[in-house]
Amino acid sequence: MSIKAEEISALIKQQLEHYDDQLVVDEVGTVTYVGDGIARAHGLDNVMSNELLEFSNGSYGVAQNLETNDVGIIIFGRFDDIREGDQVKRTGRILQVPVGEEMIGRVVNPLGQPIDGLGEIKTTKTRPIEFKAPGVMQRQSVSEPLQTGLKAVDALVPIGRGQRELVIGDRKTGKTSIAIDTIINQKDQNMICIYVAIGQKESTVKNQIETLRKYGAMDYTIVLTAGPSEPAPMLYIAPYAGSAMGEEFMYNGKHVLIVFDDLSKQAAAYREISLLLRRPPGREAYPGDVFYLHSRLLERSAKLSDELGGGSMTALPFIETQAGDISAYIPTNVISITDGQIFLESDLFYSGTRPAIDAGASVSRVGGAAQIKAMKKVAGTLRVDLASYRELESFAQFGSDLDEATQAKLNRGRRTVEVLKQPLHKPLPVEKQVLILYALTHGYIDAVPVDQIQRYQDELFSFFDSNHKDLLDSIHKTGNLPAEKDMNAAIDSFMSGFDTGEASEDDTDQTDAQANGAN
Amino acid sequence: MALDKYTVGRRYAKALFELSDEHSNLEATYQELLAIRQIFTENDDLGQILTDTRLNLLEKKPILDALKQQFSPQMQTFLQMVFDYKRMDDILFMVDYFEKMYDEKNKTVLATVTTTVPLTDDQQQRLSDRLKTRFDANSVEITNVVDTSIMGGVIVRTEDKVIDGSIKTRLQKMRALLLNN
Numbered sequence: 179m180s181i182k183a184e185e186i187s188a189l190i191k192q193q194l195e196h197y198d199d200q201l202v203v204d205e206v207g208t209v210t211y212v213g214d215g216i217a218r219a220h221g222l223d224n225v226m227s228n229e230l231l232e233f234s235n236g237s238y239g240v241a242q243n244l245e246t247n248d249v250g251i252i253i254f255g256r257f258d259d260i261r262e263g264d265q266v267k268r269t270g271r272i273l274q275v276p277v278g279e280e281m282i283g284r285v286v287n288p289l290g291q292p293i294d295g296l297g298e299i300k301t302t303k304t305r306p307i308e309f310k311a312p313g314v315m316q317r318q319s320v321s322e323p324l325q326t327g328l329k330a331v332d333a334l335v336p337i338g339r340g341q342r343e344l345v346i347g348d349r350k351t352g353k354t355s356i357a358i359d360t361i362i363n364q365k366d367q368n369m370i371c372i373y374v375a376i377g378q379k380e381s382t383v384k385n386q387i388e389t390l391r392k393y394g395a396m397d398y399t400i401v402l403t404a405g406p407s408e409p410a411p412m413l414y415i416a417p418y419a420g421s422a423m424g425e426e427f428m429y430n431g432k433h434v435l436i437v438f439d440d441l442s443k444q445a446a447a448y449r450e451i452s453l454l455l456r457r458p459p460g461r462e463a464y465p466g467d468v469f470y471l472h473s474r475l476l477e478r479s480a481k482l483s484d485e486l487g488g489g490s491m492t493a494l495p496f497i498e499t500q501a502g503d504i505s506a507y508i509p510t511n512v513i514s515i516t517d518g519q520i521f522l523e524s525d526l527f528y529s530g531t532r533p534a535i536d537a538g539a540s541v542s543r544v545g546g547a548a549q550i551k552a553m554k555k556v557a558g559t560l561r562v563d564l565a566s567y568r569e570l571e572s573f574a575q576f577g578s579d580l581d582e583a584t585q586a587k588l589n590r591g592r593r594t595v596e597v598l599k600q601p602l603h604k605p606l607p608v609e610k611q612v613l614i615l616y617a618l619t620h621g622y623i624d625a626v627p628v629d630q631i632q633r634y635q636d637e638l639f640s641f642f643d644s645n646h647k648d649l650l651d652s653i654h655k656t657g658n659l660p661a662e663k664d665m666n667a668a669i670d671s672f673m674s675g676f677d678t679g680e681a682s683e684d685d686t687d688q689t690d691a692q693a694n695g696a697n
Numbered sequence: 698m699a700l701d702k703y704t705v706g707r708r709y710a711k712a713l714f715e716l717s718d719e720h721s722n723l724e725a726t727y728q729e730l731l732a733i734r735q736i737f738t739e740n741d742d743l744g745q746i747l748t749d750t751r752l753n754l755l756e757k758k759p760i761l762d763a764l765k766q767q768f769s770p771q772m773q774t775f776l777q778m779v780f781d782y783k784r785m786d787d788i789l790f791m792v793d794y795f796e797k798m799y800d801e802k803n804k805t806v807l808a809t810v811t812t813t814v815p816l817t818d819d820q821q822q823r824l825s826d827r828l829k830t831r832f833d834a835n836s837v838e839i840t841n842v843v844d845t846s847i848m849g850g851v852i853v854r855t856e857d858k859v860i861d862g863s864i865k866t867r868l869q870k871m872r873a874l875l876l877n878n
Contacts, residue, residue, distance in 0.1 A: 204859045205857055222857065224857075247701060247704060
């Protein structure tokens with residue numbers, strides 16, 4: 179084949195002839211003030227609210243306040259080399275972030291740019307960061323469970339796919355651990371996780387990423403982080419950007435878990451922006467629309483109707499309280515928006531009850547609809563029992579003689595608390611949770627000394643794994659509890675082989691109790 | 698809350714503009730304002746001095762009278778009023794806004810044209826003809842700025858629109874494009 183050079187050059191010539199300069203008309207304004215991550219610009223008469231603007235140094239900003247004389251702009255990126263008198267240009271677009279499968283496994287900033295040093299993310303799609311939440315007709319009620327792998331959560335405050343469950347507590351009460359364990363447990367659950375770290379120390383975030391990577395959880399996770407050294411606008415948009423990434427999957431029929439860690443820092447960032455933009459401050463100096471800030475964000479997490487593919491986005495927003503004060507402005511707001519909350523208490527945490535979930539104050543408004551049948555059966559009364567135990571416990575401290583029923587209740591309560599303890603990064607599959615709770619509620623654990631319960635649990639699991647795998651599998655597959663006699667027989671056969679190490683003492687106790695009963 | 702200079706300028710200018718429009722002496726007022734602008738730009742501190750509270754009225758009066766004397770009665774009243782309300786240091790913003798309203802009414806567009814070499818009269822004429830159709834204006838007033846850093850081409854800037862056809866911008870765009878891919 180010969181190359182016809184003349185033909186090609188003729189073709190190129192022809193094209194060159196039609197190569198016109200395409201001049202675009204830009205609408206510009208002049209910067210009159212810049213500092214603290216915001217700018218004001220004069221001009222820009224036709225700018226739209228929330229429109230993306232470009233500064234002459236290449237930074238982007240978003241028009242926030244449209245006033246008679248100027249426009250208030252929040253800046254994403256460098257603002258130290260923007261000067262008064264610089265030009266700022268309209269782009270006619272709104273802020274968008276890249277989305278899609280390519281983002282999975284990456285660590286990105288709120289603009290969707292990679293910060294993990296693994297090179298460019300080759301995405302083809304983008305979504306606006308602000309997006310209207312699905313309406314009534316586009317939703318359906320939450321019905322599938324999201325297994326967190328934490329006994330205390332799955333049994334007491336079950337979370338469904340598409341639910342918004344607030345995690346609230348003081349600093350250092352294990353909020354982030356709940357998120358990380360939940361993400362780790364989503365392996366092979368057909369879930370995509372998005373961990374949005376807002377104002378978290380870079381070293382902490384690095385640790386979380388390492389943990390996720392160690393447990394193989396980065397294969398289905400996007401980490402979006404806006405560190406404390408970023409300007410406030412980055413922290414402000416971070417959860418919206420994360421939601422946009424999640425929505426892409428949700429509207430394609432997939433299931434997403436999104437963790438906002440934490441929204442109190444985002445609210446503080448928004449307060450900073452608002453005060454700098456001279457919006458009137460309200461309670462605790464937050465602007466008037468701080469409720470809308472969180473409600474419009476959390477409303478985007480939903481369970482979509484089957485016509486839309488039945489995808490879901492489950493949100494776990496975090497709020498950090500100061501000295502347990504949940505009646506502060508932001509906590510009350512977010513409590514009222516979400517479908518329930520998990521309270522973490524520092525007293526419980528330091529007394530060794532970890533996860534430090536306060537069973538009395540934690541609720542899930544979706545609740546039982548998001549539990550498998552077997553779990554519903556074994557955990558049905560657990561919450562109430564635990565609450566009444568806490569009540570009795572304080573009475574029992576007076577040391578007066580207690581009747582037998584009360585003794586039994588206290589006994590069971592202590593063991594319930596012990597059973598619900600769980601070490602870090604060891605999420606349990608739901609069938610094993612059902613098993614241990616079955617043993618608890620059917621009184622098998624009552625005879626085991628409290629300090630032996632962790633060992634009892636471990637041995638019970640390995641016994642079932644090797645001898646009664648069929649029972650576990652049947653819970654896993656059908657979601658129903660196997661026939662009671664099969665379960666009882668299996669646990670009995672384990673009990674006969676379990677050595678509490680203080681059997682003789684225990685026996686005398688039991689004979690005493692029986693003797694008393696006889697009398 | 699204190700009004701900012703733009704708001705002040707707009708209010709006074711609008712009042713003066715509407716008054717002049719009623720008396721149909723817009724053109725004359727505009728010319729007078731241009732003279733005021735010239736005086737104020739030539740004497741940098743004039744506005745400051747006339748509003749400064751450290752000077753008493755007796756000291757300021759002669760300056761104001763000297764300023765007023767050549768103007769029409771309407772403009773004299775205007776200057777007196779602006780002086781009384783201590784807004785003399787915002788007078789240039791008033792002139793600016795008046796000019797803007799005046800131009801809007803006459804469909805005049807002010808364009809700053811940046812080039813590397815000064816435009817010839819013919820070029821300016823052709824450019825202004827083109828801009829007239831582009832901005833739907835009756836006349837286009839061109840201010841030519843020479844700036845060699847744009848390397849070539851033309852940048853036309855009006856009130857809040859920029860038509861950028863400079864070599865510098867095109868190179869920058871090319872650079873951004875190459876960096877992206």
